[in-house]
Amino acid sequence: MSTAIKTARIYRDHPHAPACAQVSLDYDGRFLRRKMLATDAGETFLVDLAQTRSLDHGGVLVLEDGREVEIVAAPEELLEVGGDNLLQLAWHIGNRHTPCQIEPTRLLIQRDHVLRDMLLKLGAELREVVEPFTPEGGAYGHGRTHGHAH
Structure with a gap:
């Protein structure tokens, strides 16, 4: 062997x-x-x-x-984002270059207390979940989102 x-x-x-x-x-x-x-x-x-x-x-x-x-x-600890203003919430998440899984009735992001506070102030409905995370890829074919320093 x-x-x-x-x-x-x-x-x-x-x-x-x-x-x-x-x-x-x-x-x-x-x-x-x-x-x-x-x-x-x-x-x-x-x-x-x-x-x-x-x-x-x-x-x-x-x-x-x-x-x-x-x-x-693999399943991981995520934050499920929902609400009547889902498009607005998606914009704010994207504006922070945060990886986000986009679905018709919810968004999934990695748990982060700063984003949680911001989303609550914007009227989001939040729930902690444990699920596989497959966020959208980067807009320029990198496969990942990047901060402003890229």
Whole structure:
């Protein structure tokens, strides 16, 4: 039995074959270039991509032997935002370059006490939830939102 570390050097945004394993990562954990990961079954492997990438739920990391490991968005602590003024609330969240998952009747953001206070002052209905987080990507194809310093 080989004890060599398996390495994934390729990321694809969709599978080309059935996955041999899954790796569950939260939003921050899905932004990486080089890192040791463990599949949900406990098998470790090294991710060594050419550049830092935002890995999407449903994407795959391709191991050197061609097997694919599926990326799963792990549940995390989020703030559900709702209210009659959802478009206005979305604008204020976006104006702060905050990652946001946009759905027809609600928004999801990572928990943050400053944003919570602002949203309450704007009349938002808030609820703490634990769910997978798959926010919208950046407007310029970066896959992530960026602050003004980018």
